[in-house]
Amino acid sequence: MDRTDPAAVVWRNRALMVFDRVSVPVAVCDVYGAVQLANPAMATECGTTPGRLRGRNVLELFRPQEATQVERIAEALRLRHRSRYQVSVRWRAPGGERYGELTADPVSDTVEETPALLVMLRVQGEREPVGEAPHARVTPIEARILALLADGATTARAARETDLTVDGVNYPLRRLSARWSAANRTELVARAYALGVLATGVWPPRAVASEGPE
Template identity: 35%
Template structure:
C-alpha cells in the first residue's frame, strides 16, 4: 500500500510551505500520509492528529457524506467535493493503486476557498440588487446565467432560462439583431453598445441601453451583457424637448423683447421682438456682449448685468439705452432676472427689454393722421406682408408701400424694424 507514499513524501517539505492540504488514506480510511501548510487550518479543531477519517469527521455513520464520498471514489474514480459548512473547502480525491493494480485507498488534496466564496457571495449580492439586467452566454449563444433583474423582466426563474437562447424567450429586452451582434462580439473580442426598443403585449414601449462584451475562457468563449431599462429617461427627455420647443415658440413670438446671456455677459439667445427693436435678426445678436447692446442711461452707472449678479436680489429693473442697427439709441426699461437651478448660485440671466414710455403724443403735423396709421403700424410690428396689409385695408400694395414710406420719413426710420421701434418709443404702439 505504499505506492503513493514515496512521491508524496518527496514533496512533503514543499507542501508544508503551500496553502494546501494533501493526504492519503487506505481502504479502511486510515491516514497513511498527510502534509501541507493548510492541513491544520482546514482540520476540525482538535482533530488534526486523527488516525482515521472516522475520527477526523467524528462520526461512526457509514452514510456520512464524506465517508460515502470516499467509498465512491474507490469504486468509481476521481471526483471533486465541496466540504465545510458552506462548502468553503474544495477537495479533490482519486484512488491510488497497490503494486498489483488493486485500489489501495484514496489520495486527496484540499484548498480553502473561503476568500473565493466571499467574493462570489459579494458578487451575487451585488447582482441581486443591481437594477440593471445582466446575463452570460456561451459560444453557442445559450444562456449560462442571468441576474434576478433580468429573470424578473422575463417573468421566469434563472433555472428556467439557463440553457436557452434569447430568441426562444418572449420579452427578451434586447435588439432584434442580438444574435448577430453577440456573434460579432465573439468574433472581434470587442465590446459593443446596445440601444434597443420594443413594445410589450400591453402596447407599452420599452427602451434599453447597455453593453455586450466578451467573456474569454479557455476552450469556451462567451458573451456577457448588461442592459438598463431607460424608458423613463427617454420619456423624460422627449417631454423635456417638447417643453423646450413650446417655450422657444412662446419666447420667439412674445411681444416683449427677451435676451438671455451667460454670466460673463455674452448674449446666447434673443427673440424676434428684440431683433425688431435693434433692427436686425435674432441670429445676429448671438455672441454680442450685453454691455455693447445695452448701456446705462446715466454715464458712469454700473451695468445692469453686473448689478444683477452681484446683488442678493434675483430681479432688477433699470432704465437703459438700446443700441440700434442704424447707430441710434432707444430708451428702454430693462427687467433683469437671475436663472437658478435649485441652488443659490445663478446660472445665467434673462433680460426683458421694453421701450420706455414717452409722453402722450399730441396731435400735430407729424402725428398719425388717424387710427389707420396706428393699425397699419401694428400689422407691421406683427410681421404682416404688404399684401396682407393691403387686403386688410382694402387698398393696393403700392398704396401700402407709399404710406409706409411716408411714415418712415415722418419718424426718421430707415426700415420696418426701426419704424416699429420708433412707434413704440413714441407711444404709438404699446407692448
C-alpha cells in the same frame, strides 16, 4: 429635469415657440451679459435678426444711463443674490434713439448653478433726430420685407426669403404700421413708396439704400 427625456424636449420646444411669439423684447444672457438667445422683438429693436445678436453684450447694445446701476448689479451677482434688477438704458433703434428699462432676472435650475439672466426690455419713449425724417428710416431687413410685400409675397414667403420666422416678419411690420399710421399692408406699402423707402418706376420692387444695421 433630464434634457434627454422626450417629455423634456417637447416642453423645451414649446417654451422656445412661446419665446419667439412674445411681443415683448426678451433675451437670455450669461452672467456676464453675453446674449445666448433673443426673440424677434428684441432683434428688431436692434435692427437685426436673433441669430446675429448671439454673443453680443447686452450693455453694448443698450447703453446704461447710470454706470453705478450696473456696478451694483454685477456685485450682487458675484454674491449670488437672486433679486430682480432694473437698468435705465438708451439705444439706437431703426427709427431713432429710444429709451426705456432693462429688467434682468437671474434664472437657473438649482441654487448652486451660476445663473443665466432673463432680460426684458420695456420701451418708454423715442427721441427723434432734429432735422431728419426718422419715420422714413428703416433697416435693410425692414426694407427687404416691404419690397417683398410690394411684390405680392405672403408672410411665409417673406420669412423664407429673409431667413426669419413668421413672427420675425410680423413684428417689424406691426411697428412700421404703427409708426406710419398704416391701417393695412396695402397702405403700408403705399407709405413706403411715398416716403422713398421703395424705389419708384422699377420692377420687381426694390428698396432704396437704407440706413441702420442689418
